[in-house]
Amino acid sequence: MNRQIVKLFAFIVVLFGVLVAFTSYWSVFDAKALKEKEANKRPLLEQQQIRRGRILAADGSVIAKSVAKGHGDSLRFVRRYPEGSLYGHPIGYSFVRQGDSEFEQFHNDQLIGEGSEFGSILDEITGRNREGNDIVTNIDPTAQRVAMSDLEAQGFGAVVAIEPSTGAIKVMASYKSYDPNRVPYELSRLNRNTVETPLYNRATQGLKPPGSTFKVVTAAAGLESGVITPETAIDAPGSITDEGIALNNDFNEDFGPITLDTALTNSVNTWFGQLGQQVGQDALFETMQKFGFNSEPAIDLPADQVEKSGVYDEGELLTKDDPVDLARLAIGQERLLATPLQIAEVAAAVANHGKLMKPQIWNRVVDPDGRVVERLDPSEYSQAVSAKTAEELTTAMEGVVSEGTGTNAAISGVPVAGKTGTAETPGNAACGGGEEENQAWFMGFAPANEPKIAIAATVECTEQFGNDVAAPIFRDVAETILNGE
């Protein structure tokens, strides 16, 4: 019988081996998928027991904090947003039942103090309760407040302000916003509001026609490809024919042969339309790519809550090989859509000698003992254009503000470079379907000679132009930030 006993033992070993295999599968190999299961409330319940770190503005004021409820075994933490709707975007919200969004979602691991497996063992040994880390953002609360109140006065819209040399996001405002404190009670109502779309961050998700602000990109492509220099004159009649359809200047004004400065200052459509055709699709798309178009924005927000800017056809991004009406693309029409973040990045790249920095909301992670765990190390996204091209563009953009279409952006005593844009958006359902509705833009930076801030401001559903409604927002926000320096 001994042989059989040994075989029986071998069989038991195999059975126990199966147990080890299944345990390994559930606890290690399949663990990640299991934690994401809808039916699994464990990760959320556990996070609720950790004091989630605070989110702070650049000046240390509190954007989000966690407050304790109950005690002992029923101790849990609930998120509070002292400023209500001011930071609804881009901070988002975090609640056990409703989940999380935007900055709260992207930086979740740091906020709940989830380091390495090693870190948690260390906490276990030292017997310390896990506590989340604070995150200090780059957001300037005064400027954010100015941007929000300006937008509120104008209607729907967005403002993005970036420090050109670092990519630090100083302002990201989207109106209509929402109060994150109310999310546990009215998330579904907020979701159903498809007209005002309060949960949707217009700064990163609002794809709109950028209008003439895009002429800066076209000009950049022309200078970079050598098709033009600042001295190159192109004849700009009142109207040209493009793909069989007339492309006109405002009031069909005939400018004659003019150079870049004049063309940008007066936002001359026929000049830029021809430039686009001369530059060609490959070169124009290459420059767009370098400015960040057609790519996932490199910002610290969840990928499903940011949109790529580019030429869209029925929801699909077109490439340089797809047929595109070049002259109309060159003036920001065609099927071109861009987010305020993307337009702000164009301004920031030109401001920073052509070098585009990755835009980042966070600045540093601070542990509960006040030690800085991690600090933003500004990194380059791309050299969008050469320093020389950037300088030439700056000169042209200064003309826009000093004597051209964007004079309302001027700040006394500070040189400003910028570009207006006004895209016609007739029949926009969000605007009530009116026929005279525009998407008004202003993008630019200041001071032009030593840029501290680059801003894109846009207003939806307005019957006015970029210089009327968007340029003043730019001015207010830029002034606030420059005064705070």
Next chain:
Amino acid sequence: MTAARNRELAALIPVALLLTAGFAAVFDQENARLGNLSLIYGAYFFAVCLVTHIYLRIRLPNADPYLFPLMALLTAFGLVMIYRIDENLARDQANWFVLGLVLFALTIQFLRDYEVLERYRYTIAAAGLLLLLAPRLPGIGQQVNGAYLGVKIGPLAFQPAEFSKIAIVVFLASYLREHREVLIVGARRVLGVTLPPLKHFGPMLVVWGASMFMLVFIRDLGSSLMFFAAFLALLYVATGRFSFVVIGMAMFVVGAWFFASTVPHVHDRVEVWLNPYNDPTGSGYQILQSIFAQADGGLFGKGFGEALITIPGTHAALLPAAQTDTIYALIVNETGLFGACGVILIYLLIAARGFKVALLASDGFSKLLATGLTAVFSIQAFVIVGGVTRVIPLTGVTLPFVSYGGSSIVANFVLLALLLLVSDRARREAVEPTGRALAMGSA
């Protein structure tokens, strides 16, 4: 053979230290009275083990030195886990541990000549079956989660299946010892399959029938599986005919299949096992939460006292039956894959020592008894851990020595006592070979 007992004593010391450390960890987690309470608990535990050890030194000096410390280790581990769930439950469990050791000592005291069991094998078999039926008897039977597992007589409640497994193993060991030759010799080959002789197979059919009966009548898939697997293990060891095992398994599967489709409770258990996500908040809740708890454990676990067992702020269970059915999931959650593998390793070591006892035993009954007891113990561990890890349907079998439950602890200490009785004689004879050992050793 005092060397064996010295080794036992040496092994008990780390077990007591482990218990002390475990309690210290739980106290620390609760931020409460760290003080010396864990030391006191450790000292109590060690004192109880020491008394048992001294008793073994006197009564069974040659018995296997590792079985008792290994089982004490499981008990210690279980006590810490249960304490961490509920102090009161742990106090009960500690009392049962002591009661178990008393029965352990009584068994050793009165069954020194355990062959006497052979004489009463039919009585024992009948008692075992009667115990199984008891939960369906009006007035004393209790239904738990749709299965009839418990008996309550006045203040005394227990799970008879825990005891009847020992009775049935004793019966099978005795019956097969007597009939194994005829089962082997009388077998004939039909269509290339070796079939057992019909005449002697009758009682075997009875065992199969009893298992099926349990499935239908007591509705307990886990116990049924455990009993039948132990039966097949013994049949295989006794006859050496693997074909018998295959036939037995086929019969069980066919029977189980039939009843799974006709008995609602059994059907539900199988359905939930196959498709837990169909009803994640209802019937699938326990198995899913058990797996989610394991997923949270990772490699190293969250640490003693860290697991979420109820939904914070409520009394709603996040891990249902954490102290009994799903205690293994709690172990994975708190001690991780490594801790869980450690627990499985302890069961494997117990199986190894148990089968070693069977190998050393010289007579057929002792061999089969040790094999059967070890097999039923190991398979019980497999059935519940397998249930919690979704290898097989989840059932209400206890994890021996670890799960909360008096019947389980006491019955398993009786099982251990029988194993040590067999071991003591086997090892004594191995040292001083007798004629009998030479005659039977090659069987």
